[in-house]
Amino acid sequence: MNEPATRQQPTSEPSQVATADGHGTVYGRQLVKSFGHRTVLQDVDLDIESGEICCLIGPSGSGKSTLLRCVNGLEKVDSGILRVNGEDLGYEETDTQYRPLSKKQVAAQRTQIGMVFQHFNLFPNMTALNNVMSGLVLVKRVRKQAAAEQARSLLAQVGLDGHENHYPSALSGGQQQRVAIARALAMDPSVMLFDEPTSALDPELVGEVLGVMQQLAEKGMTMLVATHEMGFAREVADSLMFMCAGRTVEYGDAREVLSNPREQRTQQFLEKVL
Amino acid sequence: MWVLCVLVFLAIAYSLVTNPRYEWDVVAEYFTAETVIDGVLLTIMLTFVTMFLGTVLGILIAVLRSSPVMPVRVLAGSYISFFRGTPVLVQLIFWFNVAALYPDISIGIPFTDIGSEVDVNALMTPIVAATVGLTLNQAAYMAEIVRGGFNSVPKGQLESADALGMSEWTKLRKVIIPQSMPTVIPATGNQLIGQFKETSLVSVLGVADLLQSVQLIYSRTYETIPLLIVAALWYLLMTLALGYPQSLIEKHYSKGTRAGTPVPLDPALAGAEEGR
Ligand SMILES: Nc1ncnc2c1ncn2[C@@H]1O[C@H](COP(=O)(O)OP(=O)(O)OP(=O)(O)O)[C@@H](O)[C@H]1O
Ligand SMILES: [Mg+2]
Numbered sequence: 001m002n003e004p005a006t007r008q009q010p011t012s013e014p015s016q017v018a019t020a021d022g023h024g025t026v027y028g029r030q031l032v033k034s035f036g037h038r039t040v041l042q043d044v045d046l047d048i049e050s051g052e053i054c055c056l057i058g059p060s061g062s063g064k065s066t067l068l069r070c071v072n073g074l075e076k077v078d079s080g081i082l083r084v085n086g087e088d089l090g091y092e093e094t095d096t097q098y099r100p101l102s103k104k105q106v107a108a109q110r111t112q113i114g115m116v117f118q119h120f121n122l123f124p125n126m127t128a129l130n131n132v133m134s135g136l137v138l139v140k141r142v143r144k145q146a147a148a149e150q151a152r153s154l155l156a157q158v159g160l161d162g163h164e165n166h167y168p169s170a171l172s173g174g175q176q177q178r179v180a181i182a183r184a185l186a187m188d189p190s191v192m193l194f195d196e197p198t199s200a201l202d203p204e205l206v207g208e209v210l211g212v213m214q215q216l217a218e219k220g221m222t223m224l225v226a227t228h229e230m231g232f233a234r235e236v237a238d239s240l241m242f243m244c245a246g247r248t249v250e251y252g253d254a255r256e257v258l259s260n261p262r263e264q265r266t267q268q269f270l271e272k273v274l
Numbered sequence: 275m276w277v278l279c280v281l282v283f284l285a286i287a288y289s290l291v292t293n294p295r296y297e298w299d300v301v302a303e304y305f306t307a308e309t310v311i312d313g314v315l316l317t318i319m320l321t322f323v324t325m326f327l328g329t330v331l332g333i334l335i336a337v338l339r340s341s342p343v344m345p346v347r348v349l350a351g352s353y354i355s356f357f358r359g360t361p362v363l364v365q366l367i368f369w370f371n372v373a374a375l376y377p378d379i380s381i382g383i384p385f386t387d388i389g390s391e392v393d394v395n396a397l398m399t400p401i402v403a404a405t406v407g408l409t410l411n412q413a414a415y416m417a418e419i420v421r422g423g424f425n426s427v428p429k430g431q432l433e434s435a436d437a438l439g440m441s442e443w444t445k446l447r448k449v450i451i452p453q454s455m456p457t458v459i460p461a462t463g464n465q466l467i468g469q470f471k472e473t474s475l476v477s478v479l480g481v482a483d484l485l486q487s488v489q490l491i492y493s494r495t496y497e498t499i500p501l502l503i504v505a506a507l508w509y510l511l512m513t514l515a516l517g518y519p520q521s522l523i524e525k526h527y528s529k530g531t532r533a534g535t536p537v538p539l540d541p542a543l544a545g546a547e548e549g550r
Contacts, residue, residue, distance in 0.1 A: 074433055103442065111439035121434040125452045135438040138448055187438060 022086015024050030024190040024222040026071060031080035033066055040066045041077070042246045048224060048239070050190075053217045055233040055254060056226040058243035059269065064226035065118075067243070068193045071224060072113040073106055085112050085190050111139060114184030114192040118199050120176040122168040128155060128179045129164035135187045147186075154182040158212045174205030178212055185216075192216065194225040230274055234258050242266045300500035304491060305507065313487030314508050320401075320473045320483060324408035325466050331409065332416025337446075339421055350417070357414035363475050365411055370403035370479050404476035412469060419461045423454030455527040463520035467513045474509075484508055 028046035032039065040063045048054050056064045069075040070082065073090050082089045087109060092101050101109070122131050132151035136142040142150070155161055158178040168176050177197055184192060194213065198206040210232050217223060217236050227233060233240055237254035242263070250257055250266045261267045290296060304310055338350040357365070373395035382389010398406075427450050435445040477486035488501040495501075 072437055074436060107436075107439040107441060109439075110437060113437075115433075115437035117430060117434065117437075119430055121428075121430040123431065123434065123449060123453075134448070135440075138444050139439045139441075183438070 022083065025083070025086060026054075026191060026222070026224060027081070027083040028071075029081040031067070031070065031082060032078045033063075033070055033075060034078055040246050041070070044080075044243075044246075044248050045251070046071075046224075046241075048191075048222060050222055051220040052239060053223045053225065053237045053254075054239045054241065055237040056224065056241050056243060057228070057230075057233065057269070057273075058241075058249075061245075062243040063246040064243060065195050066246075068115070068195050068224060068226055071191075072110055072115050072193055074115075084109070107139070111135070111187045112190050114187060114189035116177070116180050116184055116192065116194045116197050118196040120168070120173070120180045120200070122176055122180055122183070124168050127165050127167055128160065128171065131168070131179055132182045132186050135183065140187070151182070151186060154185055155179070157185075157215075158182045159208070172205060173201045174208045177201065177209045181209075181212055181216075191222045191224065194223065194227070196226050196228065198227070198229060228273060230258065230270070242269065244269075295499065296503070297497060297500040300497050301503050301507075304488070304497075304501060304504050307491070309482075309487045309491065310484070310504060310508070313482060313484035314512075316482055317470070317473050317484040317508075318512065320404060320408065320476065320481075321466070321470050324405055324412055324473075325469050327405075327409040328412025328469075329416050329462070331413035333420050335413060335417035336420035336424065339417060340424065354414045354417050357411050358418070362407070362411050362472060363478065366404060366407040366475055366479060369407040369410075370398060370400065372403075373398055400476070400479040400481045404473075404479055404481045408469070408473065408476070412465070415465060416462070419458055419465065420454070422461070423458035424450055426457045427453045452527070456524070459520070459524050459527055463516065463523075466520075467516055470513055470516075471509060474505075 026046050026048040028044060031041050031044040031046070033041040044063075044067060046054075046067075056067065058064055066075060070077050071084060071089070076090060088098075089109060090101055090106050091098055092105070122128075123134060126134060129148060129151050132154055133144070133147045136147035136150060137144060152161070152164060155164060158181055160175060160178055160182070163171065163175065163179075168179070171179065181197075197213070198209050201209065206229070210229060213223070213225070213232070214236050225232075225237070233254055239252065240254035240257045241251040242249045242257065242261075242265075244265055250261060250263045257266065258270065261270055335350050335353060338346050339354070341347050341350070373393075376394050378391050378393050380389055380391045431449055431453060432445065435449045440449070473483055474485040476483055477489060480486065482490075484505050488505045492498045492501040
């Protein structure tokens with residue numbers, strides 16, 4: 001949680017230096033995002049260290065998804081500083097200016113950030129194996145043979161060996177979500193984003209997905225997780241942010257916030273969901 | 275209801291068989307006549323060539339139609355509106371007479387002597403005008419079909435592709451196009467069948483397609499009805515023949531939907547897995 005103070009302002013230090021020590025970190029200051037006249041994120045700060053698990057909680061429409069989508073560049077923040085893996089997301093800092101990156105460069109940054117969606121979003125026309133291979137083959141240009149091998153071992157890691165040739169439609173929601181996690185992991189990201197990964201699942205399938213996520217956390221992956229699973233937040237998360245109407249209401253140590261919420265709105269929310 | 279249908283059917287059949295003016299013997303005689311077969315071949319060729327070129331051009335226009343650059347979008351949109359909003363027959367006659375507008379065009383590198391002058395009048399033979407006209411018109415319809423297909427791909431799929439860092443081109447080829455096929459293929463099949471029949475319009479330009487071939491014969495023999503039956507039967511035969519490959523292709527692209535789900539390689543293993 002203690003971010004080096006030197007990161008407070010955009011400095012003119014060369015970005016390579018930031019990359020070297022910023023691997024697996026997310027750093028946001030005063031992030032603002034609006035859709036038309038609607039301000040969806042207002043002055044949100046984020047400080048996530050390498051290996052940290054941060055949970056985002058909050059009522060529907062509070063901006064959790066939007067924040068996650070900003071962190072991997074699916075949405076562009078209107079203002080604020082956003083650095084992922086030590087690099088300014090979507091921008092490049094030269095000595096004289098702050099200019100947008102090309103599509104190709106943004107895509108390259110994205111390969112370092114894994115995203116898992118609420119509705120899995122697997123490619124329905126590809127088998128589980130091909131889904132996991134897709135990033136390797138189509139983006140990283142890894143040879144098919146090597147990619148398939150890697151994909152197999154990732155599927156085994158999420159407990160899906162034997163399901164390589166199944167199409168998503170033949171898999172349960174929990175299985176699809178685990179394939180989606182394997183697909184994101186295939187890119188070897190330094191940060192993983194999860195947008196309510198278990199909200200679309202039948203209750204009995206939630207455990208298998210949370211299990212995979214917990215394993216991942218134990219391996220030291222940096223994770224930013226929007227979730228309604230308070231049990232997961234309590235057991236696995238290091239830090240926790242409670243958002244409401246686009247603002248950070250409370251942000252701090254996960255157990256601390258969950259057991260001793262300081263803000264009244266946090267208390268009310270926790271009473272309702274627990 | 276059944277009885278009524280059977281009665282109507284019998285009445286038509288009775289008339290077809292007993293009315294001597296159908297001249298079924300003449301139909302049989304000309305059905306495989308050389309000029310008719312030549313016409314059939316030309317119709318088939320014209321259909322497939324214009325359909326192919328029209329589809330390629332249509333995909334291009336569909337891509338331009340969803341370009342982030344506004345003038346490009348407007349240009350593509352205008353193309354589509356123009357060619358869909360005017361009759362094909364008018365377009366065909368227009369292309370045949372386009373030499374009146376542009377008597378000759380020069381092809382070559384501007385401001386140099388390299389290149390050559392083309393006499394448009396000589397170039398725009400009936401068959402060329404027919405090909406150009408049908409292609410450009412088809413492209414407008416295909417562009418709309420392809421665009422509809424692109425739009426049918428759920429937004430989450432595009433976000434998945436983006437999140438993996440796919441380039442726009444890869445995303446188009448590997449995510450958007452395969453997933454728009456289930457909507458694009460049936461529509462394209464209908465379009466192809468439509469194009470088969472639409473080619474008959476080129477007879478007004480004097481292109482020796484199926485219709486023109488039978489017209490040439492009956493203008494000589496006055497056996498109008500039997501020869502039109504010959505043409506109609508051929509068109510019917512060809513469009514029916516297209517239905518089968520279309521259903522095969524549709525099956526191929528429904529891979530991954532419920533119907534196309536493969537059996538697990540090892541049922542025992544799959545069963546164990548479900549128990550988790
Ligand atoms: N593309 C968009 N255009 C306009 N408004 C949007 C867009 N995306 C999100 N919003 C709005 O932003 C607000 C925050 O949405 P967001 O999806 O981030 O909330 P959330 O916290 O993820 O909620 P949920 O728990 O329902 O997923 C909502 O009011 C939503 O209507
Ligand atoms: Mg959400």
